[in-house]
């Protein structure tokens with residue numbers, strides 16, 4: 001019988017990729033000074049584990065804040081993302097790095113980017129743990145291009161390392177492909 005969960009990236013693979021990403025980001029932002037630290041904006045809840053691991057490996061001055069974004073119902077997008085985009089967050093003159101768990105159609109990131117577009121940030125970049133480029137909406141293909149990608153993946157529904165299926169499976173230590181129609185497996 002087909003397993004319901006199959007490993008896509010092991011815990012060790014994700015950890016070592018985070019170390020590489022943190023080194024790359026620290027290098028790219030080496031001009032950052034204490035008086036204007038990098039502002040890492042983590043999208044809740046999926047990116048919380050990835051962000052926490054990433055931020056602790058950065059070697060540059062850094063602050064972290066959170067955006068609440070939710071758009072999936074089951075294994076397909078639910079339509080417009082629902083947001084608490086943190087109107088309190090002042091990005092004027094800030095170097096902003098949005099940290100996302102996974103980019104699929106690109107609508108969520110597009111709405112986040114639009115929200116911050118005219119708010120005077122010095123620059124805004126995107127770091128995502130996973131990217132599904134084949135799922136990107138046609139009109140967002142050129143607009144939503146993450147600056148930092150943990151792993152590009154095929155059109156698969158994945159859980160673990162913060163990613164959920166209807167709030168389940170977030171705490172799996174590996175990134176697993178979820179096959180909802182398969183029989184018994186790790187539950």
Ligand code: IMP
Pocket residue numbers: 046070071072077100101102103104105106107108109156157158159163164165
């Ligand atoms: P987008 O707006 O279509 O790009 O969807 C992005 C959001 O959908 C992500 O932030 C996730 O919360 C969720 N999502 C997309 N693909 C997956 C997946 O394979 N597993 C779990 N959540 C996903």
Ligand code: MG
Pocket residue numbers: 043044045046047069100101102
């Ligand atoms: Mg997300």
